[in-house]
Every structure is written in C-alpha cells, then in structure tokens.
Amino acid sequence: LFLRHSTVSSLGERALIARITSRLATPPWVAVGPGDDAAVIKPVRGAFDVLTTDALVDGIHFDLRFTPPDAVGHRALAVNLSDLAAMGAEPRAALLSLVLPDELDVGTLDGIVDGVLTLAARYRVALVGGNITRTTGPLTIDVTATGSVRPRRVLTRAGARPGDEVYVTGTLGSAATGLESLKAGGATDASLGASIERYLRPEPRVRAGTLLGRNRAASSCMDLSDGLGDAVRQLAEASGVGITVNAADLPIADAVRAWHLGSGRDVTATAISAGDDYELLFTSRPAQRGRLRSVRRYVGDLPITRIGVVTKARDVLLQDEHGTRDLPGGYEHWDRSFRL
Amino acid sequence: LFLRHSTVSSLGERALIARITSRLATPPWVAVGPGDDAAVIKPVRGAFDVLTTDALVDGIHFDLRFTPPDAVGHRALAVNLSDLAAMGAEPRAALLSLVLPDELDVGTLDGIVDGVLTLAARYRVALVGGNITRTTGPLTIDVTATGSVRPRRVLTRAGARPGDEVYVTGTLGSAATGLESLKAGGATDASLGASIERYLRPEPRVRAGTLLGRNRAASSCMDLSDGLGDAVRQLAEASGVGITVNAADLPIADAVRAWHLGSGRDVTATAISAGDDYELLFTSRPAQRGRLRSVRRYVGDLPITRIGVVTKARDVLLQDEHGTRDLPGGYEHWDRSFRL
Numbered sequence: 001l002f003l004r005h006s007t008v009s010s011l012g013e014r015a016l017i018a019r020i021t022s023r024l025a026t027p028p029w030v031a032v033g034p035g036d037d038a039a040v041i042k043p044v045r046g047a048f049d050v051l052t053t054d055a056l057v058d059g060i061h062f063d064l065r066f067t068p069p070d071a072v073g074h075r076a077l078a079v080n081l082s083d084l085a086a087m088g089a090e091p092r093a094a095l096l097s098l099v100l101p102d103e104l105d106v107g108t109l110d111g112i113v114d115g116v117l118t119l120a121a122r123y124r125v126a127l128v129g130g131n132i133t134r135t136t137g138p139l140t141i142d143v144t145a146t147g148s149v150r151p152r153r154v155l156t157r158a159g160a161r162p163g164d165e166v167y168v169t170g171t172l173g174s175a176a177t178g179l180e181s182l183k184a185g186g187a188t189d190a191s192l193g194a195s196i197e198r199y200l201r202p203e204p205r206v207r208a209g210t211l212l213g214r215n216r217a218a219s220s221c222m223d224l225s226d227g228l229g230d231a232v233r234q235l236a237e238a239s240g241v242g243i244t245v246n247a248a249d250l251p252i253a254d255a256v257r258a259w260h261l262g263s264g265r266d267v268t269a270t271a272i273s274a275g276d277d278y279e280l281l282f283t284s285r286p287a288q289r290g291r292l293r294s295v296r297r298y299v300g301d302l303p304i305t306r307i308g309v310v311t312k313a314r315d316v317l318l319q320d321e322h323g324t325r326d327l328p329g330g331y332e333h334w335d336r337s338f339r340l
Numbered sequence: 341l342f343l344r345h346s347t348v349s350s351l352g353e354r355a356l357i358a359r360i361t362s363r364l365a366t367p368p369w370v371a372v373g374p375g376d377d378a379a380v381i382k383p384v385r386g387a388f389d390v391l392t393t394d395a396l397v398d399g400i401h402f403d404l405r406f407t408p409p410d411a412v413g414h415r416a417l418a419v420n421l422s423d424l425a426a427m428g429a430e431p432r433a434a435l436l437s438l439v440l441p442d443e444l445d446v447g448t449l450d451g452i453v454d455g456v457l458t459l460a461a462r463y464r465v466a467l468v469g470g471n472i473t474r475t476t477g478p479l480t481i482d483v484t485a486t487g488s489v490r491p492r493r494v495l496t497r498a499g500a501r502p503g504d505e506v507y508v509t510g511t512l513g514s515a516a517t518g519l520e521s522l523k524a525g526g527a528t529d530a531s532l533g534a535s536i537e538r539y540l541r542p543e544p545r546v547r548a549g550t551l552l553g554r555n556r557a558a559s560s561c562m563d564l565s566d567g568l569g570d571a572v573r574q575l576a577e578a579s580g581v582g583i584t585v586n587a588a589d590l591p592i593a594d595a596v597r598a599w600h601l602g603s604g605r606d607v608t609a610t611a612i613s614a615g616d617d618y619e620l621l622f623t624s625r626p627a628q629r630g631r632l633r634s635v636r637r638y639v640g641d642l643p644i645t646r647i648g649v650v651t652k653a654r655d656v657l658l659q660d661e662h663g664t665r666d667l668p669g670g671y672e673h674w675d676r677s678f679r680l
Contacts (some may be wrong), residue, residue, distance in 0.1 A: 035578065036578070041391065043387075043389050051433070053437045056473075057476075060473065140475065223377055338473075339469065
C-alpha cells in the first residue's frame with residue numbers, strides 16, 4: 001500500500017506483475033492462465049469462439065483528469081463485452097494489454113485494474129493473460145475479449161429485412177450528457193448522477209444480447225459505441241436495406257431532456273449523434289414478436305424501445321414532425337476509433 | 341496509389357478500413373470475419389484455444405527511422421506467433437489493433453499491413469478483425485493471436501524436471517547484432533545481412549513448437565523474446581528447478597562471432613542477454629530423445645542445440661572455462677515489455 005504513490009517505472013516489472021496476477025482467479029475451464037507464453041482455454045462444446053479487441057487512449061477516449069481510474073478500467077473491458085453482446089455471445093475470457101507512461105502513478109494503475117476486475121467478476125470473465133509495456137505517449141489500454149455462441153444463435157449486422165422493426169435498448173444521449181456535466185465540473189444537478197455513471201461505467205448489454213441470440217428474437221444486431229446515427233447506417237449498409245427512425249420514439253432520459261432544455265440545445269441531435277452509449281441496436285421480424293416479448297420479461301427493467309422500421313429503399317432517414325430527412329451522423333469518426 | 345503520401349487522418353475512416361479489409365481473405369472456418377462487432381470462429385474439434393497479445397511501440401520495440409514498415413508489421417504478428425509456438429499451438433487467427441498518430445503516412449501504414457499479411461499468409465493465419473484509433477503518442481500495434489492445441493500436447497513453462505536436458509532452436513545474439521549493425525548504418529559487412537534479417541523479420545518457430553507438442557518431445561517450453569538469460573530463469577522458476585547452461589554450447593552464428601571479435605566485445609554476453617531472438621527454449625527428458633530425433637528430422641535446417649541441464653538445486657548458472665557463476669540477465673526489463 002505504501003507503494004501507491006510510486007510510479008510504474010520505479011516499481012519494476014516483477015512487483016508490477018505480481019500486483020495484478022495476485023488478484024486473479026482461474027476458473028476450471030482455463031487450462032493455462034497468466035504466467036506462461038499464452039493462455040489456454042477449454043472451449044464450450046458445440047459453440048463458436050467470438051473475438052474482439054478495442055484500444056482506449058488517454059486524451060482520446062477518456063481523460064484521466066476527470067475520469068476515475070476504476071472507470072477507465074471498467075470502460076476498457078465494457079466496450080469489448082458490448083461487442084460480444086452484439087454478437088449474442090457469452091463472454092468468457094479477456095487479455096489486458098497495458099501501454100503505460102513511465103510516470104504513471106501505481107495507485108492509478110491499481111484503480112484501473114480494480115475497474116477491469118470488478119466488471120470481469122460481474123460477468124464471470126477470467127482475465128487470462130496480457131502484456132505490459134512502456135510508452136513515451138499517453139496511457140493506452142487494449143483489451144481483447146473472447147466469448148462463445150451457439151452456431152445458430154450468432155447475431156450479425158447483416159440480417160435485417162424490409163418490414164423488420166428497429167429497436168434500441170436503454171436510453172440515448174445519457175453518456176454524452178454525463179460527460180458534458182463532468183467536464184462542467186460534476187453533477188451540479190443531482191438528477192444527472194445517473195447520466196454521469198452511464199458515461200463512466202457503461203453497462204454492457206450482455207444479458208440482452210445473449211437473450212436475443214438464444215431466443216432468436218432478432219434478425220440483426222450491433223452496439224452503439226459511436227452513436228445511433230452511425231450504428232443505424234452501418235447496420236442498414238451491412239444488411240443492404242434502408243431504415244427510417246422515428247424521432248418521437250427515441251428513448252431519452254428525463255434528466256437528459258431537462259439538461260438540454262436548460263441549455264437551449266436539441267436533445268434529439270444528441271440522442272442520434274452522441275457516442276459512448278453502449279446500448280444495442282437490433283431489428284426483429286414481425287413474426288418474432290412473441291420471442292421478443294419473452295426477452296423483455298428476462299431483461300428486468302432495461303427498456304427495449306421500438307424506434308423505427310426497415311425499408312427496401314436503401315435510405316437512412318429520420319422522421320419527425322417536420323417530415324423526413326437524412327439521418328444525421330455516422331460518416332467519419334477519425335477522432336475516435338473504428339473497427340476492422 | 342496516389343494516396344500513399346497522404347496522412348492517415350486526411351484519408352478518413354472508410355478509405356482506411358477499405359484499404360485493409362479489401363486485402364483480407366476469409367477461410368471457411370471463419371463464420372464472421374471483419375466488418376461486424378466481433379469475429380466468430382469455428383473451433384478445432386477436441387482442441388483447446390490458445391490466446392496471446394503483445395503490443396509494440398515505436399521508439400521502444402522498433403524504430404521507424406531504421407525499420408522498414410513491412411518489418412514492423414511482420415514483427416508485430418511474429419512475436420505473437422512465437423508465443424503460440426511456445427505452447428505447441430497451431431496459429432489460426434489474429435486481431436490487429438492499430439493506434440496511429442494523425443500524421444502517419446498512408447504508405448507506412450500500407451507497408452505495416454503488408455508485413456502482417458505476408459507473414460499471416462505463410463502460416464495460414466486469418467486476420468479476422470481489429471480496431472483502429474488515433475493517438476497523440478507514438479505508433480502502437482497490438483496484435484492478438486489465437487491458435488489451437490490438443491489437450492495432451494500443451495507445452496508450458498512448468499514441466500521441467502531435474503535430469504532433463506535444455507535445448508534452444510536457431511542461433512543466439514543474431515537479432516541484437518543485426519540491430520546494432522542497422523543502427524550503425526546498415527550491413528557494411530555483407531555477412532551480417534542474415535543477422536539484420538533476423539532482427540527485422542524474425543521467423544516464429546511455429547513448426548518446431550507444434551512438432552515438439554505433437555510428438556510430446558518436450559517437458560517444458562517458452563520463447564526467448566527477452567533473451568536467453570531471462571527465459572532460462574523464468575522457465576526454471578515456473579518449474580521449481582535450477583538450470584545450468586554450458587557457455588561453450590551456445591549456438592552463435594559465425595558472422596556474429598566475427599562482429600564481436602572485431603569490436604572487442606564478449607559474444608557470450610550478447611548471446612545470453614540480448615533480446616529479439618524469437619527462438620524456443622525447451623527441456624526434454626532423456627527418455628524423450630527418440631521423439632526429439634523425429635522432431636529434428638522434420639524441422640529442416642533449423643538447428644536444435646543442447647545447451648545445458650536441469651538441476652534439483654534451484655540455481656540458474658552459467659558454466660564456462662573459468663568455472664560456474666550466476667547466469668546473467670533476466671531480472672527486470674521495464675525498458676521493454678513483459679507478460680501477465
């Protein structure tokens with residue numbers, strides 16, 4: 001504990017590794033865990049392996065000046081679990097690649113590891129290995145997550161068909177509003193506490209994703225990491241269809257509406273273009289409504305809201321009281337990151 | 341092609357992704373490849389999954405000033421394939437996480453991708469996904485590789501027993517000598533060309549590793565990324581044994597000996613402490629000699645050299661004409677990187 005104010009470079013390799021690996025539990029399906037050249041995992045019989053990786057960079061995807069270290073760790077794992085959820089996969093294991101500036105405080109590193117491990121424990125994800133290296137640049141955390149899904153339960157972006165209905169989990173714009181509030185010095189309005197938490201510690205929709213896959217209640221699915229507009233556009237393109245979103249149906253938290261009203265800004269624009277809401281966007285055929293009802297019963301109080309329809313014409317549109325126009329957002333986001 | 345002198349930030353997201361994904365082939369065991377939230381892979385029936393990740397940072401693990409871009413890409417994948425080989429695993433798929441400075445030249449990125457894909461093709465590794473993001477720091481490449489290994493063929497660091505013999509593949513100190521020569525302005529002596537190549541484009545010992553596992557010819561194995569001294573120490577510790585290395589037996593290329601003789605330096609010290617030789621260190625029981633002979637027959641002209649013995653006393657020693665002393669190297673390498 002007296003080391004918390006040392007830097008990672010002064011602590012040295014062995015102590016740094018021990019500080020992390022001493023906190024890891026190895027479940028029985030991990031044949032070889034941390035400490036060897038690679039991790040060895042027993043696969044789920046009859047299932048496919050699902051793999052994803054996402055890097056977060058200090059100053060780009062988060063900012064240590066106003067993000068607690070545990071939230072950085074939480075988010076680094078959460079964005080990957082969100083990707084697995086979007087495929088209908090159960091998460092199983094993660095690798096943690098830490099790229100650290102010499103002067104990083106050991107206490108900050110401890111906090112980051114706290115955040116990763118707390119979220120990992122909640123979803124029974126085993127941290128099975130990883131890598132630590134130094135950099136002359138900003139702190140970068142690259143998590144790889146792996147999970148399993150039964151062959152016929154895989155959700156992809158490509159299955160939407162004209163006539164399907166378009167749904168989204170949770171609420172939109174909360175994380176972005178939380179971030180704004182944080183940057184403005186924290187939750188002056190207590191009602192924004194939930195939005196700040198949504199930004200800091202997004203809850204990956206693992207349960208919703210796996211239920212949608214298991215019940216075969218969705219025809220396509222993806223997560224919202226870069227905003228609704230971006231996701232709708234990508235899902236439509238992958239499926240070769242169009243989508244019309246109804247502005248009046250977008251699920252927006254009351255506190256987020258109030259914050260926008262107070263600052264005279266357009267809450268619909270935020271709900272569509274803001275990133276960091278790790279919700280699921282999915283489509284469901286009218287014939288799947290019964291299945292979707294049973295998913296709703298099992299996701300607890302997570303809202304699942306119908307926001308639009310899939311069309312044959314390939315346009316991606318927003319319908320509101322003024323008529324119909326191109327859905328904003330989703331062209332380029334070099335300022336953030338994007339998947340291969 | 342006329343874009344080769346643009347920067348990655350000016351090229352934009354879609355063009356950048358297309359530049360990479362248009363070059364990818366998707367083998368039949370990849371159920372979902374690039375372009376979705378995560379990759380989906382059909383596992384090898386009856387095999388375990390093996391997972392590893394390694395990040396390389398410009399200025400720490402390579403230097404774009406004297407490393408061709410394709411060598412950077414080659415190395416980023418090779419270090420991970422080397423980790424899989426050390427477990428006895430066949431490589432199958434990789435994820436590529438690119439963390440790019442805005443001003444990076446598109447031609448440099450193309451070269452890096454060339455290097456990754458050329459090596460991937462040689463080992464039939466499918467690039468199934470990844471992530472691209474910007475950074476305010478140096479170029480960082482984080483590759484995650486996955487492979488498969490039959491349960492009883494897993495090689496770990498922990499199986500060495502007193503009386504086992506210690507072996508190493510290839511030659512030692514070549515990569516470090518190649519790097520020195522590169523830094524000094526290139527191969528003034530043509531005989532160092534092979535060493536430079538060993539530094540730039542190390543060959544992961546996939547065939548040797550999988551043969552050792554399949555033939556059950558090794559009792560323990562790891563790769564040499566941070567030098568022989570480090571590896572011997574870690575393998576001995578993981579196995580709860582000691583190891584005595586015989587200096588006279590270390591396999592050192594003639595050109596490397598000549599270069600050290602010319603500069604009046606100790607070639608044995610380089611062979612023990614220098615990193616970047618992605619060779620395998622393994623132990624083999626005397627009863628496994630027959631199996632090791634058949635491995636030798638199938639690895640072609642890759643040398644496999646006996647360099648020492650495993651002892652009950654837990655000391656890690658170097659024996660030379662002056663007697664026996666602690667094997668140097670392997671305490672701390674915060675200047676490079678290390679595994680969880």
